[in-house]
Amino acid sequence: MTDAPHFEAWLDRFFDVFYRDHPVTATFIGHHAYDSELAGDPVAALDDVRSLRGTLDELPEETLEAASSVDRRLARGFLATEQWELEAKRCLGNPAWYTGEAIFGAFALLLRDFAPIEERLQNLRARLAAVPAFLEQASAEVRASPKSWAERAMNECDGALAFLESGWEYVDHASELDEDAARAAEAFRAYRAHLESLRESNDAACGEEAFARLLRDGHHLDVDAEDILEVATNEIARCEKALATEGDWRAKLDGLAEIHPPRAYYYKRFRELWEQSRALAEDRKLVTWPDYPVDYVPRPAWARDAAHRLYFLFYRSPAPFDRAPIVDYLLTPLADDLSDEAAEDFLRATNDSVIKLNHVVHHGGIGHHIQNWHAQRAASRIGQIAAVDGASRIAMLCGGTMAEGWACYATDLMDEAGFLTPLESFSQHHAHLRMAARAVVDIRLHRGEMSFEQAERFYVDTTNMSPGAARGEVTRNGMFPGAALIYLVGANGIHALRRELTETLGSRFDLRAFHDRFLSHGSIPVSLIREAMLMDPTAYSK
Numbered sequence: 001m002t003d004a005p006h007f008e009a010w011l012d013r014f015f016d017v018f019y020r021d022h023p024v025t026a027t028f029i030g031h032h033a034y035d036s037e038l039a040g041d042p043v044a045a046l047d048d049v050r051s052l053r054g055t056l057d058e059l060p061e062e063t064l065e066a067a068s069s070v071d072r073r074l075a076r077g078f079l080a081t082e083q084w085e086l087e088a089k090r091c092l093g094n095p096a097w098y099t100g101e102a103i104f105g106a107f108a109l110l111l112r113d114f115a116p117i118e119e120r121l122q123n124l125r126a127r128l129a130a131v132p133a134f135l136e137q138a139s140a141e142v143r144a145s146p147k148s149w150a151e152r153a154m155n156e157c158d159g160a161l162a163f164l165e166s167g168w169e170y171v172d173h174a175s176e177l178d179e180d181a182a183r184a185a186e187a188f189r190a191y192r193a194h195l196e197s198l199r200e201s202n203d204a205a206c207g208e209e210a211f212a213r214l215l216r217d218g219h220h221l222d223v224d225a226e227d228i229l230e231v232a233t234n235e236i237a238r239c240e241k242a243l244a245t246e247g248d249w250r251a252k253l254d255g256l257a258e259i260h261p262p263r264a265y266y267y268k269r270f271r272e273l274w275e276q277s278r279a280l281a282e283d284r285k286l287v288t289w290p291d292y293p294v295d296y297v298p299r300p301a302w303a304r305d306a307a308h309r310l311y312f313l314f315y316r317s318p319a320p321f322d323r324a325p326i327v328d329y330l331l332t333p334l335a336d337d338l339s340d341e342a343a344e345d346f347l348r349a350t351n352d353s354v355i356k357l358n359h360v361v362h363h364g365g366i367g368h369h370i371q372n373w374h375a376q377r378a379a380s381r382i383g384q385i386a387a388v389d390g391a392s393r394i395a396m397l398c399g400g401t402m403a404e405g406w407a408c409y410a411t412d413l414m415d416e417a418g419f420l421t422p423l424e425s426f427s428q429h430h431a432h433l434r435m436a437a438r439a440v441v442d443i444r445l446h447r448g449e450m451s452f453e454q455a456e457r458f459y460v461d462t463t464n465m466s467p468g469a470a471r472g473e474v475t476r477n478g479m480f481p482g483a484a485l486i487y488l489v490g491a492n493g494i495h496a497l498r499r500e501l502t503e504t505l506g507s508r509f510d511l512r513a514f515h516d517r518f519l520s521h522g523s524i525p526v527s528l529i530r531e532a533m534l535m536d537p538t539a540y541s542k
Contacts, residue, residue, distance in 0.1 A: 004062035011381065012067075014052055021045045024101050025390035027108040030321030031460040032115070036126035038105050038134045053079045056436065062451045067379035070521075070528055072294055072400050077217035082398060084210060094479055095145050095195055097392065098138035099156035100311060102131050102188070103163065110302065111476045112175060117172055129182040140192045144201040148452065155193040158289050159222035159309030170302035204445070205453065211446045214482035218353065218397035221489065222330065225443045228485055231492065232439040239433035246426065250464055253427055260351035263343050266334045269352070270296035273360045277419060281366055283479040284417045287515040292373045293326050294364045298333040307332075315363040317388045317403075320376040322450040329364050353424050357431075361414050367407035374519035383522025393480055399479050399523035400483060405490015406519070408435060412491070434463045435487045442484035448499030452478070487492040493526035494518070501537055508541035 010225055017027035021044075023034035037047075056076060064072060081193045084090075091097040105127040109120045144151075164185040168174060174181070206214075208225075215221045215228075229507075240531035243249040261269035274296070294315075297306060306312070318327050334346060340387050361367055371421070378384050386399030394400060408431075415425050437459060444450035452474055477484050496517075502509045533540075 004064050004068055006059050009054060010052075010059060010313050011068075011071060011075065011407075013055075014079075015381070017048045017052060019046060020396070022390070024108055025388070025395050027105075028316070028319060028390055029385050029388050029395065030114065030319030030323075035120075035123040036253060038127055038130045039101055039501075042086060042092050045226070046083065049079050049083045049343065049416045050289065053083065057325075065379075066532065067381075067383075070380050070524055070532075073220065073384050074380070074386070074396070074524060075529070077383075077398060078396050079376050080217040080227045081214060085319075086215060088206070088210070089141075090206070090481075092141050092405060093145070095138065095142045095150050095153035096156060096479065097280065098135060099153045099160065099188075099191070100144070100391035101309060102184075103156065103160040103306075103332065105130075105301070106163070110300075111222055112322065112324065114317065114319065116334070121173060121177060123173075125180050128177065128184045131470075135187045135191040139191060142194075142198065144199040145195075146202065146204045146452070147200050147480060148471060148480060149204070150198050150200075152472075152475055154192050154195050155309045156311075157195070159306040160188045162305040164188070166305050167302040168510045192477060195421075202437055202452075205448050206481040208447045211481055213444070214397065214443055218301070218482055219401055219486070219489070220527050222527060225447065228439055228489060229443050231358040232443075232488055234435060235436035235488065236440070238264060239429045239436065243428040249430070250360060251425075252423070253430060256423060257348040258352045259353065260347040263334065263340075263347065266347065266350075267298075267331065268440065270329070270331065270355055270359055270364075272522055273352075273356050277356075277360055277365045278462045280414070280417055280419050282391065285288075285435050286413060286417060287366060287370060287512055287519070289318045289366070289370065292369065294329045294369060296329045296331055296359075296364070299330040302425035304333065307376075314359060314391060315368060317333070317368065318376070319423040320372075320384045320388065323376065327369065329359070331359075341404040353421075353427065354416075356358045356420070357411060357424060359429075361411050361419070366414060366433045367410040367435060368403065370408045370410075371403060371523070373520055375522040376522075378522025380522045381522040385523070387505045387523035393483065397482060398525055401490035401493060401526040402521075402523045402529070403442045403490075405492075405494055405526050408487050408491035409494040412495070427493070430463070435491070437463050438477070439485040439488040443476065443483065445474070445477055446481045490526050493530065497530050497533065499539055501533070504537050505541050509542050510542045513542075514540040 019029075019031045019034055021040065025038040026032075026034050027306040053076075056072075056079070106124055109124045109127070114376070145507070164181045168178075168181050198537075211225060215225060226373045238506060246252050274294060281287055284290055303312060314331065315329050318324055332350070333345065338346065363369065374385060375384055382396065382398065385395040386394065387403035388395045394403065411431070412428065414420065415428055441450065441458060445455050455477065456467065456470045459465040459473055460467060465473065498514060501514060516531060517533065521532065
């Protein structure tokens with residue numbers, strides 16, 4: 001029985017509204033009441049947000065438990081940023097928001113067997129049927145756009161068409177939905193034609209005031225953009241100095257690509273490294289590793305022609321309310337008909353270091369996967385869902401510093417534990433360089449201090465990104481202000497908290513207890529976890 005019935009009732013309504021107004025995200029979370037719908041009326045959504053903010057302020061005084069107190073702060077911040085997004089039309093004016101929601105509305109129903117296929121296909125039919133009206137709304141709403149946003153949306157239209165016109169045949173029992181798929185495909189073609197005629201705009205920057213609001217209300221930071229910029233600039237200088245000690249560090253890191261599994265061993269190598277990482281983490285008592293296996297499997301046939309044009313993730317955070325016992329990690333297939341030379345090129349791109357650092361440590365193992373297991377069981381209801389991947393970003397900004405911060409910190413942790421080779425350990429300087437560069441661009445782009453072209457050049461010159469990768473990175477930076485700095489801010493926050501508690505406890509500090517307690521808070525801001533953990537430092541002592 002709660003001592004805060006008024007707030008708990010309000011929070012129930014908050015989630016009801018969130019799921020109704022974000023139905024595709026709701027499906028990925030495992031809340032299936034809106035599986036047949038796409039996003040609805042933005043005017044009604046804005047009314048919902050204003051109403052929730054008003055009623056929250058009118059609640060009577062109640063004594064809240066720790067998790068409820070966190071949820072109140074996070075819900076208030078989410079509503080403030082959501083109201084700004086709706087009023088500023090950050091999503092509704094973004095042509096790629098519509099393509100992402102439309103195609104992943106379908107994919108969300110196919111990627112997991114959370115219900116019988118007949119039930120999921122019934123909801124898929126409804127979502128496909130909603131696509132024409134949804135994209136007509138997009139055409140009416142989006143009359144101008146930054147060029148790269150329109151390019152991304154057109155690319156996603158191509159991905160959707162690849163699914164609806166060729167991948168569709170691989171969907172089990174889908175033939176009865178052929179007419180719905182054909183109408184959806186025609187809607188994507190019409191929307192793509194509209195995008196080709198869009199007037200170009202240069203309004204990607206959200207502005208200094210809005211960016212400050214995102215740091216305060218979205219991430220709940222007690223530092224401002226200038227503080228983060230200083231940290232990021234210093235980190236770039238540190239990384240550049242460390243890399244320079246090896247002369248031509250670019251050539252040195254290129255050597256990582258030469259170490260890769262043989263063709264016949266490609267799929268097995270992921271699992272082998274996953275098992276090795278788990279054994280090391282348990283042996284070194286880094287964290288309590290739950291019984292939550294990952295199955296590294298080829299991407300489904302229906303998605304193969306479409307995936308490279310879309311925000312199609314190898315590892316997508318598991319739905320907290322569906323609780324799958326084994327999570328599929330969807331690998332790019334190594335086609336049987338590739339020539340030996342083509343297969344060799346493929347394996348260079350997916351080499352041992354990429355498998356270990358990205359697919360195992362950062363995503364499929366001690367990084368995101370273990371963090372997601374804990375988040376599903378967090379006392380904070382928002383902490384359970386905030387970092388679940390939606391159609392184009394995580395469910396709530398407040399989950400970012402924990403989700404990406406922990407995954408980056410976890411890679412440092414495994415390096416510290418000796419899991420990385422010397423060359424992989426050296427490559428971490430470059431990883432930190434990219435992390436800091438993202439924070440710089442995130443801040444300076446949205447404060448109007450850096451143009452799109454200058455940001456592209458900064459990535460190329462500073463981090464050795466290819467021009468194409470840099471363009472994609474700046475596009476994402478523009479679409480989602482405040483989202484690129486979470487890697488640096490989150491990881492630094494965890495390192496700082498660990499140092500603080502280590503200094504307080506000395507030899508009594510228990511690393512595994514610290515990590516287990518830290519993760520138990522779920523996907524909430526690192527800054528709020530710090531507040532909670534410093535209240536009782538003896539909980540992490542031996």
